[in-house]
Amino acid sequence: MNIFGKAALFAAGAAALVANPALADEDAFRVGGIVSLSGAYGVIGESMRKGAELAAEARGGTVLGAPIVFEWEDTETNPQIAVQKASALMGKGVDMLFGAVSSGSTLAVMKVSERRGVPLIVTLSASDRITGEDMASNTFRTSNPVRMENTMMAEFVGREKLGKIYAVVADYGVGRDMWDDLKGRLDAVGAEIVAEDYPPLGGRDYALIIDKIKKTDADGVVMIMTGGDAITFLKQSGQVGLKDEKQIFGTMVMDEMMGEAVGDLSFGVNSTLRYHFAIDNEVNRAFVESYVAKYGVYPDQAAGEAYDGMAWFLDVVEETGVWDQQAWIKAFSTSTNTKSLEGVKVMRACDHQAAQSGIFGKAIKGEAPHPNVTMEISYQFDSETLFPACD
């Protein structure tokens, strides 16, 4: 073949790829992971990476006959960077996106990925906007939304008969939105809000707020705080015995990972749990066993949710039997995951939110081989309580 023949063949091949980009991808199923891999949320992103990769391994590392390949990018918990990284991954032809950690990053990525029609699976970000006012046709959340967490906290307050509540709410958009929603739910169960404080994100000293709380007659203290802020609050409040006087609870404020940083001062702290390794079913036991075997530690909430969401989506892709992102999106929007680590999850076509049961836990002293601080599941809430029917 002369030079003109080769050029014509190359041009024809290139044209074919442009006309059907999916053809170029069928040698591998490419997952674009956009998570925080540095900074305060880096530890969460790392857990998500481990969970998602294990989900691929659990099915032999293939889907639709192609090997599953992950490409991870660090969003640095910055929405702008998340969009840049997601756009670059989509430019490389990833078949799906997975992430992000913070709701701000997820909301930003949803917009650009919807335009490209690339499925986005969310397994951690909790903002109600993701499956509410900003819902996108390509985006699905398999983990807990804020409303679900708030319903569980209100149920907890009702069941524990906490009449007066003091709120400590990190001063950022999602935190304030969450608190605004929770206030109404607490009112509905007859709880009175004694006072509320809005410390800035990244606070390093909560002694004065803790002192104010101790001087009130509140029965419970609700924490709407994340990561390091929650740890700092719990360490400092534990040092003056706040948890011995009032019930401390919150959304994702305590689990084994947080307990490692708070130490023995964790005991007695209550928290919503997205996932827990102690959930008693066959699927979860098998997952925990393989996770411990691979990584040497028990899976945390981020890892469990990541595994669950990724395994579910890959199952659906396999069931479609076709290499077509729109077919995967359509199939996933009405799918049911009967093999969820948490029982059964049902994807709601109306808002792309997985309806599921929920759990609440209390930190206790763990016995080997469990960590020193281990969560004991104290309450379980059924899906019907947590997810009212779609309008």
Next chain:
Amino acid sequence: MTGTLIIGLSIAMMLFLLAAGLTIIFGMLGVINFAHGVLYMVGGFIAVEVVNQTGNFWLSLLVAPLAVAALSALLEILLLRPLYDRDHVEQLLMTFGIILVLDEVVRTVWGLGYHDIPLPGSLSGAIPVFDSDVAVYRLFLIGAGLIAGLGLFALIEWTKLGIVLRGAMTHPAMVRSLGIPVSTIRTIVFALGGGLAALAGTIAAPLIPIQVGMGFGIIVDCFIVVILGGLGNIRGAIAAALLLGLVRAFGQQYFPEWIELSTYLVLMIVLLWRPQGLFTFSKGRKA
């Protein structure tokens, strides 16, 4: 009221411990050390390691500052010494580079997770002070800050080493002519600043989670104290930390929503009105 005052003092002493090393390095070397926060973080991680290995918090208070002081000396000799005669921007960029490298080293060695130093038994619990319960550790923190402040002041103001340190910074040629190696003096100052950052990281460890990136959050507070106190002014740093700590303490009681805003407003006013700092009254001795 008294409880608030004591908590405010503890916040102030923590701020002072954080900022002391930074103000010494800037005041004496003229280097804006953005790596101060990362040295604080390294100090926290070394303290965690010492406590994990020995179970001795008190030992960590000694080992972490000394180890970071040695590391700082090495950094100064290898990376900063060649830059003293160049533009300040190059020194600034170098300290940024140090942040990136040390962050990555810590991440590789200790991972991204949270770490804890439990309180030693003798510093656990709380005592009632009028209408408040104050953690015993807060009282220790106030004492540690005062001792560090007085020690630094005494070192710089009243010792022969202090005279040499100050002389080397303001009149290096004169000090050199007396046979004293100025470059060694600079290394000592940078090591002292790094050691103080690590001391702050160790003392902070029982109050906060130790994690990669924890140094970024403190650097703004450090600069607020340094600017309010006057660059290189130890007395000024103590006074500024007290001012800031008490404003935050009483502000939390009476105007919690305005604390951050008012802090930055004061900072801007000081920069415009008294760029030399609130507590620097002459161009002479600063200690």
